[in-house]
Each structure stands twice: as C-alpha cells, then as structure tokens.
Amino acid sequence: MQSKFNLLGRNLFDLDDYSTDEIVAILEATQVMKQINLRDYKKLPTLKGKTVCTLFFENSTRTRMSFELAASRMSADVVSFSAETSALAKGESLQDTVYTLNAMGIDLYIVRHSCPGSPQLVHKHSSKPVINAGDGRHAHPTQALLDIFSIWERLGSLKGLRIAIVGDVTHSRVVRSNLIGMKKLGAEVVVCGPRTLVPGYLPEIYGCEVEYDLKTALKNADVVMGLRMQIERQREGLFPGLDEYTRHYVLSKETIRWAKKDALIMHPGPMNRGIEILPEIADSEQSLILKQVANGVNVRMAILFLMLGGKA
C-alpha cells in the first residue's frame, strides 16, 4: 500500500492528540487493511523484523488477541507480558519491567493497565512508541477508532449524526475516547444512564449532552451504543440493582423504537445479554457488534502500520 501519511514516532495515548484529518487518514488506512483481511491469505510482510510487545497489567482476552492478530498479520514478532494488577503494589515496578523488556529490543508497546496514565509512563521509561490498549477508566483509543470506523464505513461520515451512548458512563474508558473522536468528526453525542453513573462534567469537557431518561436520549438517534453494566457498581452503592437497571435502560426491540428507524446498534463488548441489551437487538440486522470485533483487527493493523512505518 502507498501512503505518505504516517505516525512515525507518535504515541497513541488518546484521540485528543490527533487532528480530525489524522483520524480520517487512520480510517482510510483501516479500509485498506479490511480488504486484506477479506483475502484468503491474510498476511503482509510489512512489519517483518519489528517486535511488538503487548504489556498487559489487566486481564483482557479480546483486546489482546485483536492486537496480537493484527501484529502477526503484518509479520511483526509479538511477545506478551502479563502481570496481575493486584501484585503491582509489591512486585517489580513498572519502570523496571519496562527497562527489562526494552533491553530485549522491543520496537513498540501495547499497554493495558488499570491505572490511568500508565501508557505515558511506559513511554517515558522506554522512549518507544506506545499504544494505549485501555488505561483504567481514562481512555481506549483503538476501541474508539474501531467504533468510529464501523459507523464511518456504513454511513460514509459521522457529520451530523446523533449518537446515543447508554450505560455506566462513569467507569467507561470507551466513552471518553469515543466522545473525543466522535465530536471531532462532527457527530452529536448524548450519554445516558442513571445519574450516579454519568459524570456531570462531561458536557463541559466534551461538549456532549447528558440525559437520564432513555426515551429522551434515544430520540432521533442514528446510532445507539450500549455499555457493559457491572454488578460491582451495585455493591459500591451507585445503583440499586441489575433488574432495576434493565427495566429502565435496556436496549430492546421496544426501547430501540424510540431511536430513528434502522438506527445502528453497537456495544464494545463483552456484553451482558439480558442486562443492558437483549439478544433480539444484539443479533439483529441493525447490529454492528460483530463488525466492531472484525474492525478491531483492521484498525489495529492500520495503526501498527502507520506507527512503525511499514512499507508495502
């Protein structure tokens, strides 16, 4: 593939470091990668000789797999390092871990960590490009890019679209990164959930709308994204229980009628079927959920390519 555009020497901590044009360029590169992934033989030699390390301090099967597949399809060598977050307080420091890995000649790090800002710390100690694969509830830029790509390839543009995001907004890194990216591409975003799970500062920071009533939030929505609701929040005293949540916020055939006809349905996964979303919607024609997963590999291939300066 030919591309003058690259992201050599850049990090991907979050989308706020990227201009609208850069985000569009990433989407265009993702389109190319998608074509490659539709082939029977899915391998490109472009990152041969490069070593990518997935450095995961928090469990994640799908994100890690998606990155590892993306890197292998580009012919990069992939090594993995996992540590339990619970051991962080006593175990080897992040700094020493990074020094050790760096000594083995890593070219790029993909970092998942429960503490916000940790990808920045990995970059500080490694001086290598870092992709944030999710840092606490702060950011998850590749998830946002794959979400945005999934909408963009289906509808052609995000400009003027009304996107509703429903669920536990407070604890969602996906929402924060999506808010930045979707606003940059010209969408209107409304976030919705119980008031204890939707930070009041979001409109001031991201220019989105906040709504506590699902019906109002879904009105005129072109896209509806559900978020994973976790039982932990009940124990933290933030909402009374999953059954009450489901009764008021579930995405179902019935509630989705409040959105525009044929509104797209999304979910970053993993889904709690029957809690925030019903199968009748998750598996419907309107659902992009599996496309999101496929596009995860596409978008990550594009980013690795652009950041490591691969040539075709």
Added chain:
Amino acid sequence: MRTLIKNGLVYRDGAFVQADVLLDNDRIAEVGQKLTAKADSVFDAIGKHVMPGFIDLHVHLRDPGQMHKEDIVSGTRAAAKGGFTTVQAMANTDPVVDNLATVEYINRKAKELGSCKVLVVGALTRNSEGKEIASIANMLKGGITAVSDDGSCVQEGRLKFNALKYAAGFNIPVIVHAEDYSLAGSGQVNGGKISTQLGLSGIPALAEEVMIARDIMFAEKIRCRLHIAHISTARSIEMVQWARQAGLDVTAEVTPHHLLLTEEACVGFDTNTKVKPPLRTEKDRRACFDALREGVIDFIATDHAPHADYEKDREFTLAPYGINGFETAFCSLYEGLVLAGELPLETLVQRMAEAPARFLSLDTGRIEPGLAADVIMVDLDGEVSITPDAMLSKSKNTPFLGRSFKGRVLKTWCDGRITWDADDAE
C-alpha cells in the same frame, strides 16, 4: 558571637525600612540606623531584604522510620535553605509520635544535628488510629506544641469529640486534617472536571468540608483551639469565617501549592501533583488566596511531604500523596503572588513568620530586640532554580521541578548561628 547585618531593608512592624540589625548570641540585640556596636562578623545587606526567619508549622521530616524520604538533618537543611528557622514536625512517623520517648528522640536529634528549630506535634490518638486518645499529658513533658493525627483523620464522632475535649484541658491546639474517608474513597485528584477527564477517582471537596463542619461544631460546644490544616476549598473557608464570627478559636493554614496551582496541573499525570487535599479548582484557589490576604487564613504552611523518586515515579494511582515544600515555598509565592501584583511582600512575610509565631506564642517571627536571632537575608532579584541537583531535601517531589523563581535566600541565621549560606553552596 555578635553579628551585624548592615544597611538592609528590614521587615519591622509590617513594613520594610532601611536599618542595621545586631545579633548577640541567640538574641536580636538591637535594630536601628547606623549601629556602631562591635561585632565578630559584619554583613553588608545593601539592596537586600532582611526578614524574620520563616516558620513552617506543618512539615513531615520522616524521622524516625522513613529516612529514605528525609531525615531531621536533610529536612532541616532544606528548611534553612528555604529561609525557615522553625518547623513543626507532624506525628505520622514510624513509630508514630504518640509517646514521650519519640518526642525526646526528635528533640535531641534536632538540637544536636538540626539546621533549624524543630517543634514536635504529638498524635491525637494512639498510633493515629482514631481509636483511643494518645498520651497527650505525657508528651507535653517533652514540650509538644500541638496535637494532630495529620495524614489521618479521626472518623468516629464520639472519639473526636472526646479527644478535642481532653486536649482542650491542656490548652494545646488540635490540628485537623479534615477528610471523610467514605467520601474521599480511593480518590487521586480533586473530584470534578479533571478527575472525569483523566478517569481517575476523585476526592470531592465535600470530603474536606463535612469534616470541617463537624469539627467546628464540636469546637463550638467544647470551646477548644481548633486549627484547620491545609485548607483547600471555598466552602471550607466560609465555615472557618463563620466560626471566627461566632467567636470560636478556630484558625487555618494554607499551603503554597493550594495558593498557586489548580487541578489542571494534574492533566499530564505528573505524580508530583498528587497530594492531599488535592489541588482544587481555580475558584477554590482564588478563595484560598483571598482568605490568606484578608487574614481569614492565618498563615502559610508548606505541608513539606517528601517521597523518594522511586515511590513517586510510578503509576499515578500507586504513587503516594505529597509535595516537597521547603525549598520552593518562598520563591514560588514571591514570584507567583508578589511579583504578579496580587500580594504585598510585607503580607507574605507576615503570613510566613509573624502569624505562625503568634499562633504558638513563639519568641520569634519578628525582628525585635529580645526575640530569637532568627533572621534571613534575601535577594529578591536572585534566581532559584528548582532542580534535583540543587535541592537539599533527600526527595525531589515538587511539581515546580525544572522551574526557576526569583527570591533567593542568601543567608539564614537561626538563634544567631548561620544555618544556610548561599555563598557556600556555590
């Protein structure tokens, strides 16, 4: 040993006047024009400011027990460099200062090896655990000047009420670190815009405010001396103001970082901005500044809280809370408030020396014959570079790292003895 400081601009009665200052052993002997007294050493202070040594009533010297962060020797050297001649050390060492032996250990070590005077705070509750009242009367034999569980906060209302009442029997001030644990949770930064943006859990202003409200109501009932440590929110200040108007003996201090920085400083995940109480909003910062200028907040205290590099240089959530304060306090405030045209220099000096001395009735804090010979000479045009190499504290955890400020302390005399000399440092 007599020292004559000639021709400086001397802080007297809230104003700077050209004068000579004569120190005789540990006392200020004379202040006046063209003093002719014989002296062992004479310093020309022409063009320089001569101020009372600063007093910092809220510091952590980490000695005993956490001497990888700081100790009495390094901490008091850093303090002397910053122009401080008296500091008051908080009790959250290891072991906690909740017994006479530990008080005496600090007294002795400070006296033998310290570069400034060290006052000792005793714990309010045993081991600062908030369960039983500490041996306050015993510790008073060692000369503790206040009691506090600083770093912790007694949550249980009845115990706090009784501890305040017990301390009031000895007329010793209680310093309160106001924090409702259930509201603060595992908060990392101020609860609000920045915590939302960074995805860090927040410490809401309410966590401080509800505790201050409770303790002021206790103080009203008991009629005790209550001092609010490191006040940081506009509402907290309103409550102190209310207490004052109600005639209660409630006082408050503010740190340089809460006067100069806001939560915005945390955006780059610099763990040197992680502190309790957290850096707040611009509205809060402004309220702190206004209250300090108007005297609702009595004085400035640094809450000098050193932490080793390897403790701070890690994930934001795992790094300890605290900011290193001695060597940046005066210069950062001079540049940030005085040179910025917000605060007269005289008021800054009053809030860093005279007011804290008055709070504890110390025989220092002013340049007056008969008081302790605690004096500093300052070059207001001199630059202070805040770099790890230049800092004398064992730890370098300041958000001002890499900055440079005007307002250099050239010499510090504590009890008539030179404890900091910028010429020696070069």
